Amino acid sequence: MSDHSTYTPKTGIERWIDARMPIIRVMHDAGVSYPTPKNLNYLWTFGGILTFMLVAQIVTGIVLVMHYTPHTTMAFNSVEHIMRDVNYGWLLRYFHANGASMFFIAVYIHMFRGLYYGSYKAPRELLWILGVVIYLLMMATGFMGYVLPWGQMSFWGATVITNLFSAFPIVGEPIVTWLWGGYSVDNPTLNRFFSLHYLLPFMLAAVVFLHIWALHVVGQNNPDGVEVKNFAKDTVPFTPYATAKDAFAMVCFIVFYGYFAFFMPNYLGHPDNYIQADPLVTPAHIVPEWYYLPFYAILRSIPDKLMGVIAMFAAIAILAFLPWLDTSRVRSTRYRPTYKIFFWTLVVVCFLLGYCGSQPTDKVVLSLGGTKILDIAGFGAILTAYYFLHFIVVLPLLGLFEKTRPEPASIADAVLAKHGHAAPAGAVHAPEKR
Amino acid sequence: MFRSLTPRRIAAAVLASGLIAGAASIAHAAGGDTPKPEKQSWSFSGPFGTFDRAQLQRGFKVYKEVCANCHSLNLVAFRNLSDKGGPEFSVDQVKALAATYQIKDGPNDKGEMFERPGRPADKFPSPFPNPEAAKASLGGAPPDLSLIAKARSYERGVVLSLVDLVTQYQEHGPDYLVALLAGYSDPPAGVTVGSGLAYNKYFPGGQLSMAQPLNPDQVEYTDGTKGTVEQYAKDVTAFLMWAAEPKMEDRKRIGAFFMMLMITLAFFTYFTKKKVWSRVQH
Numbered sequence: 001m002s003d004h005s006t007y008t009p010k011t012g013i014e015r016w017i018d019a020r021m022p023i024i025r026v027m028h029d030a031g032v033s034y035p036t037p038k039n040l041n042y043l044w045t046f047g048g049i050l051t052f053m054l055v056a057q058i059v060t061g062i063v064l065v066m067h068y069t070p071h072t073t074m075a076f077n078s079v080e081h082i083m084r085d086v087n088y089g090w091l092l093r094y095f096h097a098n099g100a101s102m103f104f105i106a107v108y109i110h111m112f113r114g115l116y117y118g119s120y121k122a123p124r125e126l127l128w129i130l131g132v133v134i135y136l137l138m139m140a141t142g143f144m145g146y147v148l149p150w151g152q153m154s155f156w157g158a159t160v161i162t163n164l165f166s167a168f169p170i171v172g173e174p175i176v177t178w179l180w181g182g183y184s185v186d187n188p189t190l191n192r193f194f195s196l197h198y199l200l201p202f203m204l205a206a207v208v209f210l211h212i213w214a215l216h217v218v219g220q221n222n223p224d225g226v227e228v229k230n231f232a233k234d235t236v237p238f239t240p241y242a243t244a245k246d247a248f249a250m251v252c253f254i255v256f257y258g259y260f261a262f263f264m265p266n267y268l269g270h271p272d273n274y275i276q277a278d279p280l281v282t283p284a285h286i287v288p289e290w291y292y293l294p295f296y297a298i299l300r301s302i303p304d305k306l307m308g309v310i311a312m313f314a315a316i317a318i319l320a321f322l323p324w325l326d327t328s329r330v331r332s333t334r335y336r337p338t339y340k341i342f343f344w345t346l347v348v349v350c351f352l353l354g355y356c357g358s359q360p361t362d363k364v365v366l367s368l369g370g371t372k373i374l375d376i377a378g379f380g381a382i383l384t385a386y387y388f389l390h391f392i393v394v395l396p397l398l399g400l401f402e403k404t405r406p407e408p409a410s411i412a413d414a415v416l417a418k419h420g421h422a423a424p425a426g427a428v429h430a431p432e433k434r
Numbered sequence: 435m436f437r438s439l440t441p442r443r444i445a446a447a448v449l450a451s452g453l454i455a456g457a458a459s460i461a462h463a464a465g466g467d468t469p470k471p472e473k474q475s476w477s478f479s480g481p482f483g484t485f486d487r488a489q490l491q492r493g494f495k496v497y498k499e500v501c502a503n504c505h506s507l508n509l510v511a512f513r514n515l516s517d518k519g520g521p522e523f524s525v526d527q528v529k530a531l532a533a534t535y536q537i538k539d540g541p542n543d544k545g546e547m548f549e550r551p552g553r554p555a556d557k558f559p560s561p562f563p564n565p566e567a568a569k570a571s572l573g574g575a576p577p578d579l580s581l582i583a584k585a586r587s588y589e590r591g592v593v594l595s596l597v598d599l600v601t602q603y604q605e606h607g608p609d610y611l612v613a614l615l616a617g618y619s620d621p622p623a624g625v626t627v628g629s630g631l632a633y634n635k636y637f638p639g640g641q642l643s644m645a646q647p648l649n650p651d652q653v654e655y656t657d658g659t660k661g662t663v664e665q666y667a668k669d670v671t672a673f674l675m676w677a678a679e680p681k682m683e684d685r686k687r688i689g690a691f692f693m694m695l696m697i698t699l700a701f702f703t704y705f706t707k708k709k710v711w712s713r714v715q716h
Contacts, residue, residue, distance in 0.1 A: 038716045080509050080581070083681070090681040091688070236714055244710040248703035255696045262689025263481050263602055266584060271607065274585035274678070275577075284638070355592060415715055 006033045030216055035235035036242045037222035039411050039418075043117075044220065044242075045249030046110040052250055053103040054208060058201050060096040064089075068148070070194040072187045075150035076276040094265040095257075100142050101268045102257045104291035107135060115322075116343055118331030119221040125323035127214040130207055132320045137204045139292065139316075144197040146289055150190065151273030156286045158185045158193070164299070167306040184279065224414040225331030226407055234411035285360055293357030294350050298387070300361055301380030311384065318391050325391055327399025335405040339398055346390050349383050356380040468638050471588055471613030474668060476605050478675060481690065484683050485676050488657060490521035493673025496653050496666050501579060504572060504644075506560035509580035510677050513554035519683035520676055528554050535559055573630055574643045583607045583671065583678040607678075608671045610636065615667035618646035 007028040009015040018025055067086050069078035082089035111131070114120055120128035147158045162179050166172040181188025219228060228234045236242075260267060268290060272283050288296050295312050302308040318325075333340045359376045366374040408414035477486040494515065497507070512532040515523045523531070535552035537559055542548055552559070562568040565575040577585075587606040590598060598604065613636040621633035621640075631641040648670075651661040659665060676682070 038714055077509070084509065084514075090685060094685070236716075240710045241714070244703070244707040248700065248707045251696055251700045251703050255693060255700060258689065258692050258696060262685055262692060264599065264604060265685070267599060267604065271585050271587040274581040419715060 005029050030212075030238075031243075032237065032239040034216060034238035034242075035219070035228065035231050036238050037220055037228060037234060037411050038236045038241070039222050039224055039415055040220065040242070040245075041223050042245070042249055043109065043113040044222075045246050046106050046113065047215075048246040049106045049250055049253045050103070050110060051208065052253075053099060053106055054201070054205060057096065057099050057103060058205070060092050060099065061198075061201065063092055064096055065198065070148070070191050072150060072190055072277070075148060075190060079149045091261075094261045098257065098260045098265060098268060100145060100289070101260070101291065102253070103138065104142070106253070107138060108291075111135070111319075112347065114221075115346075116333045117221055117223055118225050118326070118328075118333070120323045121326065121331050122323065123218045124214075124221060127211065127218060128323060129320050130211040130214055132316070134204060134207050134211060135319075136316060137200055137207060141197060141200040141204065142289065142291065144193040144200070147190065147193045148197060149273060150277045152275045152277055152281070152283050153270045153273040153286070155185060155277035155279065156283055157288055158189065160286055161288070162189070164305075164309045164312075167309045169306070221331060222411060223332060224334060224408055224411060226409075226411060226414070229410045230412065287358055290354065290358070293355075294353035295357070297353040297355075297357035297380045298384045301356065301377055301384045303377075311388075315384075315387060318388070322391070322395075326395045327397075328402060328404070329399070330404045330407060332407075335407050336398075336402060337405060338402045342390060342394050342398065346387070349386050349390075353380065353383045353387065356383065467635075468588075468640070469613075469635055471606075471609040471636060473603075474605070474609050474612055476608060476672065476675075478672070478682060479605055480602055481686060483686065485519065485521075485672065487522050489669050489672045490676050491523065492655055492657070492659060493669035493671070493676075494521055495655070496648075496670040497579070497673055499653050500647055500666075501670065502558070502561060504561055504568070504576045505579045506562075506576075507558040507580050507677060508560065508578050509557070510680075511555060511557045512552060514680060516554070517680065520680055521673070525554070532556060572643070576644070579674055579677065581678045583611060583675040585678075586610050605675075608675050611671040611674065612664070612667045615648055615671070616664045 005025055005028075007018075007025040009018045009024070014024055017023065064082060067078065067082045067089060069075060079093065082093050084090075086092075114128065114131070143157075143161060147154045162176055162185065165175045165179065168175065177183060179189070180186065181192060270287065287293070295315055298315050299308045299312040302311050328336060328339070330336050333343055356376050356379055361375065361377040361380075363376045364372050364374070365376060365379045408417060477483060477489065512528050512535075515521050515531070516525050516528045532552035532554050535556070535558075536549045537552045537556050538547060539550050540547035562571065568575040584607055588610050590606070614634060617636040618632060618634050621627050625633065625640065627633045627641055631643055632645045633640060634642055648663045648666045650663055653661060653666060655661055659669075679685075
């Protein structure tokens with residue numbers, strides 16, 4: 001979509017720069033004249049919100065680093081020094097800690113938006129895969145950041161997660177020792193996590209750049225899932241249309257963010273992390289941050305440790321293959337009535353997996369007359385099985401057998417139909433034969 | 435525009451899954467025998483809550499005369515007692531108070547450690563030189579109390595946690611502390627209390643090494659407040675909440691201003707967006 005540039009340098013300085021390095025032209029084409037489908041809904045504002053969150057995390061993080069001490073004997077107290085003695089340190093720290101959660105809330109909405117409207121389908125496969133890479137980097141960054149305050153959950157979370165690698169035969173133990181920089185989670189571990197927690201956001205920013213670049217090549221998907229056919233009829237320029245809408249959505253998101261950071265700052269945290277790390281005292285229940293809970297549930301629901309670790313990583317890796325697992329030619333769930341049911345089932349399954357991840361594995365979920373029928377581990381196993389079935393069995397088969405509804409001929413037609421004009425006759429997609 | 439993915443439907447899906455999970459957790463929480471602490475009414479709860487200065491001052495007295503015999507308060511300095519948003523003792527009161535403590539300092543120019551009277555900038559000294567000394571004397575190291583009000587909680591389950599998000603109930607720690615401090619009793623029949631332990635039904639497991647710390651009329655209040663165990667427990671807990679979150683009043687005040695600003699900005703951006711988009715059918 002960026003094949004033609006509408007930028008005309010107006011001043012002498014702009015012409016001078018444009019002839020040497022057309023950076024203003026690139027920015028104009030990407031942020032002003034970029035054609036945006038006019039039927040986008042508010043779910044499409046989360047890309048902008050995520051960019052804002054990345055910047056907010058980097059800015060608050062850099063200032064926090066000015067006051068933080070990465071040492072096992074001083075880290076915990078240096079965080080409390082930030083909370084008590086640094087001017088507005090409490091504000092920086094609460095915004096940074098809650099910012100991680102907000103970042104994940106926004107990324108989950110962004111991802112499920114992609115799943116609902118088929119945004120991963122050709123020609124957006126690479127765009128989607130870059131998104132999965134961003135998500136992985138976010139998980140790594142968030143995990144290492146949670147270790148830095150050196151509270152009980154920091155320490156024990158780090159111990160549990162790094163220990164996962166010991167499940168691999170032969171190489172497992174040496175890998176764990178190498179990760180720790182010793183024989184337990186200790187000062188070398190804290191220091192490398194701190195270093196990587198500072199590095200990864202900048203790698204994240206680089207992949208975000210690639211993600212946005214890929215987006216500007218293929219253009220945005222839209223709620224009707226049909227490609228732009230006529231720029232004049234189907235699209236509006238990014239500025240002022242998308243800019244104005246993004247601004248409103250972003251301010252609303254900031255209100256939501258502020259509610260947590262100012263009024264419920266510890267709601268999403270764990271009280272045990274206000275106890276300094278003690279390698280000799282294990283907390284009753286070790287739970288990761290909420291955004292890892294579904295994957296933690298998958299890990300724990302498989303009795304074999306190695307298989308559990310593989311399943312957990314596979315649950316994320318499988319997303320990268322989604323463009324080829326979904327065989328349906330129809331993108332938007334608006335025109336896929338059967339997939340819609342499976343989509344919402346998947347959403348509920350993910351929430352339930354999250355619930356399972358937060359509970360002790362031996363807790364009883366279902367009992368009949370005092371006999372235990374199902375505990376958290378068993379419930380988690382069922383949900384895990386369904387999660388994988390959705391991607392490996394349901395998606396490939398559904399594309400072949402689903403009777404889809406007619407797609408509109410174009411975005412302009414979809415908009416007209418919405419406003420009560422006669423719905424244009426669109427071709428019914430035959431289930432794809434492969 | 436929201437034909438198929440309305441916010442209402444999203445909310446319904448979230449709520450439904452929350453309810454399923456919550457129902458499951460409630461159904462099986464009944465088995466636990468640690469009772470839930472009673473909810474107290476706190477001056478510092480809610481979006482506009484502030485600390486009650488008189489209560490913090492009374493709570494400090496309880497801390498100083500009772501808790502401080504065993505528990506440290508490492509993160510709090512004497513000067514904090516005169517900070518805005520805290521007990522707000524006067525600067526002179528704090529100077530006089532600090533001077534009653536002996537602080538280990540040094541080495542001096544002869545290479546010797548020495549003791550000197552405390553200054554407002556000093557942190558509260560620990561009752562024991564190190565955790566090992568505390569263990570040797572008490573049989574266990576008492577936890578530092580600086581963050582205790584935020585480091586303790588009790589299980590609420592999924593549904594009540596979602597309710598808490600809206601009602602802004604976040605005083606789980608303080609409510610637990612009051613229940614614990616005022617909750618000592620004789621063990622029920624059939625329960626044998628281990629040697630050196632005390633029975634308290636609010637403590638997970640029911641037995642802890644801290645003997646009942648508060649007794650009626652133990653601390654003399656000068657403002658006419660009755661010296662009951664419940665009153666002491668509430669006052670010292672309020673003080674400990676301030677110790678754990680000394681910038682709470684700043685946070686809530688700035689937060690209210692921030693929200694007003696952002697909601698106003700939301701209106702402006704909304705009408706801007708509406709105006710811009712009125713030109714095209716979408």
